[in-house]
Amino acid sequence: MAARTGAGYLQGLKDCRSVWVDGQSVSDVTVHPGFKGSLAGMAGYFDWQHRHSDDCLMEAGDGTPTSVSHLIPRSRTDLERRHRGLERLARYSVGMLGRTPDYVNVTFAGFAGQPSLWRIAGNEEGHDNLCAFQREIAEKDLSLTHTIVHPIVDKRIPDYEGVNETLALRKVGENRENIIVSGARILATLGPFADELAVYPAHPIPAASPEIAMAFSVPLNAPGLKILCRDHYGVDRNVFDAPFSSRFDEQDAFVIFEEVEVPKSRVFCDANPEVFNTVMRRGWTGNIMQQTVIRAMIKLEFAYELANRMAEVTGQQERPEVTQMLGELWSYAELTRSALKAAEDGAFDYGDGTWICDERPFIALRPSMPGWMVRVNDILKQIGSHNLLATPSRSDFQDDAISSQLAHFLRGADDHGAEERARLFRTAWDMAGSALGGRVELYERFYLASAPRNYSLAHRMAQIGRDWTAVPEFWAATDEITEKYGLGT
Numbered sequence: 001m002a003a004r005t006g007a008g009y010l011q012g013l014k015d016c017r018s019v020w021v022d023g024q025s026v027s028d029v030t031v032h033p034g035f036k037g038s039l040a041g042m043a044g045y046f047d048w049q050h051r052h053s054d055d056c057l058m059e060a061g062d063g064t065p066t067s068v069s070h071l072i073p074r075s076r077t078d079l080e081r082r083h084r085g086l087e088r089l090a091r092y093s094v095g096m097l098g099r100t101p102d103y104v105n106v107t108f109a110g111f112a113g114q115p116s117l118w119r120i121a122g123n124e125e126g127h128d129n130l131c132a133f134q135r136e137i138a139e140k141d142l143s144l145t146h147t148i149v150h151p152i153v154d155k156r157i158p159d160y161e162g163v164n165e166t167l168a169l170r171k172v173g174e175n176r177e178n179i180i181v182s183g184a185r186i187l188a189t190l191g192p193f194a195d196e197l198a199v200y201p202a203h204p205i206p207a208a209s210p211e212i213a214m215a216f217s218v219p220l221n222a223p224g225l226k227i228l229c230r231d232h233y234g235v236d237r238n239v240f241d242a243p244f245s246s247r248f249d250e251q252d253a254f255v256i257f258e259e260v261e262v263p264k265s266r267v268f269c270d271a272n273p274e275v276f277n278t279v280m281r282r283g284w285t286g287n288i289m290q291q292t293v294i295r296a297m298i299k300l301e302f303a304y305e306l307a308n309r310m311a312e313v314t315g316q317q318e319r320p321e322v323t324q325m326l327g328e329l330w331s332y333a334e335l336t337r338s339a340l341k342a343a344e345d346g347a348f349d350y351g352d353g354t355w356i357c358d359e360r361p362f363i364a365l366r367p368s369m370p371g372w373m374v375r376v377n378d379i380l381k382q383i384g385s386h387n388l389l390a391t392p393s394r395s396d397f398q399d400d401a402i403s404s405q406l407a408h409f410l411r412g413a414d415d416h417g418a419e420e421r422a423r424l425f426r427t428a429w430d431m432a433g434s435a436l437g438g439r440v441e442l443y444e445r446f447y448l449a450s451a452p453r454n455y456s457l458a459h460r461m462a463q464i465g466r467d468w469t470a471v472p473e474f475w476a477a478t479d480e481i482t483e484k485y486g487l488g489t
């Protein structure tokens, strides 16, 4: 089977999964009216990869077209090839979709390409399963989401102690073919709209709790799997009125596992804390953040262009406070592009013949970027002000009488028309201020864990192999000059 189209993707979702929305059980998400726009948006992603097949698809070993996100990079050229495909995919939603399937595809390509991390402590079979699964998702072009963080009831106590520990997803049994797991995981973005749910490590766990050291994947229709959706923010509007909310609510969901049977062939780490606590130590950041930073770069560049156009259409492009904000937006986009380039230029073989970006620029971006994304939304609102709400709809423009008044009263500066003006500000509001915009902002803040955690992590990583010489070297040079010229005594 080759890379799917949107129609093939939608067909695959008709599988009697247990999805809950606002107290209602929805067994066929493809006919739920609230999900129509989001599913069209996701189907469009699969069509897009064919429309831009030169960038997005590659030939698998048997010659079938496959998403480039499955590529296990074996050289710098492979990383460049993957960049081209990921950038094209990100352009589909200008980065407003965070969990397009290429995200988890890239993750699994990285896992499969690093056997030295997985084939330890007796886990050879786990890694064989993982490699077979990685080939399967590529062949069938499955869409995956992941759920990697476990719920916490009480943040005063450690994640895996006391009441918190009791909630953790864990192995509760096994039979000949399956392992059995129960527990919960916090949000799975795309949960109701994906084919498979991958579970793998995020934070280290105590070695004394092997039953929670699990990595596996299950289809979203696995018996016992419950997908509890948050309120849906997608709206039934045309793309002029709501360019993002009409198609790109990727729907987060809380996930409960009640004695879910996972085929042993889909288990990648079976109650093995050593493997669990090793696999994320090296390469994960450098691998996955190529995808996430490309997406962020596309989004920031889009926001910069959008803000420029908003300024022009209202004749604000020369106002000093506006140029300052535009310069700030450009800086975020450029810093992101530069960090990505530095990471890709510094890529190397991490030890298994798999090329991965230098993770240091990404480690620095990871806690910094969430703040930039929040600031981007703030700037869009500041430049937009009331214009974000003085936005006639598509229907208003289709009414002759209203339309002629709009052409007069709500036209833009210079020769910009009212329709262009309305569309610009609607795009900005949907990006930064709508219910979906708010959710995307929260996603940017947390999808790679919180900024405080990541700053601490960055500091800890920076300590590894640290050579503290700058301060003593400065003092030595100072002492030398002081002595030579008889300064101070």
Ligand SMILES: Cc1cc2nc3c(=O)[nH]c(=O)nc-3n(C[C@H](O)[C@H](O)[C@H](O)COP(=O)(O)OP(=O)(O)OC[C@H]3O[C@@H](n4cnc5c(N)ncnc54)[C@H](O)[C@@H]3O)c2cc1C
Binding pocket: 099, 145, 146, 147, 148, 149, 152, 186, 187, 188, 189, 190, 252, 439, 442, 443, 444, 446, 447, 448, 449, 450, 451, 452, 453, 456
């Ligand atoms: C829209 C959205 C989609 C998501 N999708 C997914 C998904 O698909 N799969 C998945 O597995 N997870 C997903 N997540 C969850 C995400 O992984 C977690 O939200 C993230 O790991 C942060 O965990 P937390 O919410 O417990 O916050 P914490 O990490 O506990 O942070 C919350 C706040 O606590 C404070 N804090 C935390 N740690 C420190 C510290 N060390 N020092 C000082 N202050 C601190 C900070 O103020 C921080 O902002 C999603 C989250 C969101 C918001």
